Amino acid sequence: MARTVRDAAWVLGAIAGRDGRDNYTLASPHPISENTHRVTHERIIPDVTRSSQLKLRSAKVLIVGAGGLGCPAAQYLAGAGVGTLGLVDGDTVESSNLHRQVLHRSKNVGKLKVDSAIESLRDLNPHPTYIAHRAHLAPQDAADIFKNYDLILDCTDNPATRYLISDTAVLLGKPLVSASALRTEGQLMVLNNPPRSVGDKTGGPCYRCVFPRPPPANSIMSCADGGILGPVVGTMGVLQALEAIKVITATDEEVKPPSLHIFSAYSSPLFRTIKLRSRRPNCAVCSGEASVTLETVKSGSTDYVFFCGSVGPEKLLLPEERISPREYRTKYPVTASSEAIGTVTKEPTIIDVREKVQFDICSLENSINIPISSILSSATKTAQNNEVANGSNPLPPWLPADIASSDSIDPIYVVCRLGNDSQIAVKRLKELGLDRGGERVVADIRGGLRAWREQVDPEWPEY
Missing domain, CATH: 3.40.250.10 (Rhodanese-like domain)
Structure with a gap:
């Protein structure tokens, strides 16, 4: 057991760009060689290769939402040495957030979440480039933000924003890792992977393919109203980071069939997996009959608030x-x-x-x-x-x-x-x-x- 724990620590250190003494090695002339050399006498994870580490260091990942999902996702991606991390959020830190939004500290109550999160991430790993988008994601800005990233993580908690994120990701050809959590349950999906062009049936399904119609507005409950167990949303955020790493480091041959993973803290087993269908032939955004375009999103013609039945x-x-x-x-x-x-x-x-x-x-x-x-x-x-x-x-x-x-x-x-x-x-x-x-x-x-x-x-x- 001691050897297994020690091996795991060395391997995680290699991924994060640290050596066994918790020193950063990214700035050294040959960081990958040094990290690889440090773990040659230990067990090496077959899936984490030199090529994988290079892909992580060149990847640009956008996290929409710096709350209960976004915090652990960002934490593990920063630790893994992802080259660029962008965070989108317009909220400020509240004391009631702290039990589950693990990047924020009591001293940062009242501070913008993206600034608070980046402050903590820099303490964890100062080497990635961190980009703060200090506003809620809006249709008129989504495409301009997304185009600068390779992969999107949806860490939000309302349907209108989820559809906006998925639509924009599809239209720009970006894979999407989407998760949700409420009370003691969570869900996880990797969408638009592989990211094919609109009308290409070989592409991964989008959020609209899985949920063509939004849930009734009166059935939607936020974490603030329904409550959330901190480790539940933390689990889903960590899994988002894991799926993001898999997407970044995978080859075309390694893309897995789309699945919906369901987590329930008080069930046995904890996880269930449901196989998802491929792209819907009449999907409004990713099929050949698509009516949603970048122009309709940006102009407001695609009205997400109206579509989801929610009114201010x-x-x-x-x-x-x-x-x-x-x-x-x-x-x-x-x-x-x-x-x-x-x-x-x-x-x-x-x-x-x-x-x-x-x-x-x-x-x-x-x-x-x-x-x-x-x-x-x-x-x-x-x-x-x-x-x-x-x-x-x-x-x-x-x-x-x-x-x-x-x-x-x-x-x-x-x-x-x-x-x-x-x-x-x-x-x-x-x-x-x-x-x-x-x-x-x-x-x-x-x-x-x-x-x-x-x-x-x-x-x-x-x-």
């Missing part, structure tokens, strides 16, 4: 249907006497639409929990709601009787974690007729509990 949260409700946490507390203040007994004077019902596990962590006083998943699963139709007041049509079972009562006109305010799901819930409650034709206030607390912490209660738990 600010467009869901009118201003009068929303109230800020500060305005809410001003309108419904906590009096001295009510503070003593833990109640609030004349406070309306607050519906918290987070999932129960989050509601149990912390909740506002006088709030009840109705998860957004329950609200969206209701089969009650808007057209039937005109009869609700007369009691001829039952409301969904998740709605408490006192709120559903035709006699109740007490205000209802809806809150969630970030202020997105609450807007969807407000629209749904109004569709169910709970606003009594405008006589009853049904409104959203703008910005959710994060804004509540910022505007009302600095001690509110942040998770």
Whole structure:
């Protein structure tokens, strides 16, 4: 066992461009020869050859997303000695990121993620060229960024960006390593490999080939809302780095059939593999019938937000249907006497639409929990709601009787974690007729509990 561990350490050191004393050797006149010489008396991985190391050092890899997937992927690619690493992200580091986004440190909270990540990567290996793209990936810029790289890693967490990344990669002939992770599960695919021209059936499938239609917008859950176990997303990010190394160092004869790898932390076995079909003959981007082009992407004619059925949260409700946490507390203040007994004077019902596990962590006083998943699963139709007041049509079972009562006109305010799901819930409650034709206030607390912490209660738990 000791010999095996020692051998592994030497080999990994060779790939990373370090010797057994953890010294970088890339700057020496013959770095490959030195590294090879250092491991000749140890076991050598047959797949890691001199040619492989040269390919890694000349490779240019773009990582879109410097979060839970992008951090470990970048870490291992930098350690492997990839010549150029580009990172795309417009977000800043938050303390709630740190448990899973392993390149970021507490001192960098508030700093742009790409800058924080590159700072850590340079500490790991200063020799690669690191390029920061300090903005979210946008259709008008994607092609100009992608064209400078050999391989793309999709480390994002929303469908619209996934389709944009895949489309651009196909149209520019770039292979793509795509992964996702949520809660305790993850998925991994290598797409557009080999990267053939549009219409060539021998090319690898793209994201649209695997998922021709996006999932329903109301079924999509982010890590912020659904939660994520750090080692799960870390596992998927490390596997992305591994697949990237395999793509970079492979010959044409070594390209494997496309597969979808599914990881489940609490299953046995941990991994399942599903064989994917080749390119779809009517795919909108990689087939001979393609309607998506670089021009339609860049001009905005290919509307990814519309295609995925998602709308910016600010467009869901009118201003009068929303109230800020500060305005809410001003309108419904906590009096001295009510503070003593833990109640609030004349406070309306607050519906918290987070999932129960989050509601149990912390909740506002006088709030009840109705998860957004329950609200969206209701089969009650808007057209039937005109009869609700007369009691001829039952409301969904998740709605408490006192709120559903035709006699109740007490205000209802809806809150969630970030202020997105609450807007969807407000629209749904109004569709169910709970606003009594405008006589009853049904409104959203703008910005959710994060804004509540910022505007009302600095001690509110942040998770």
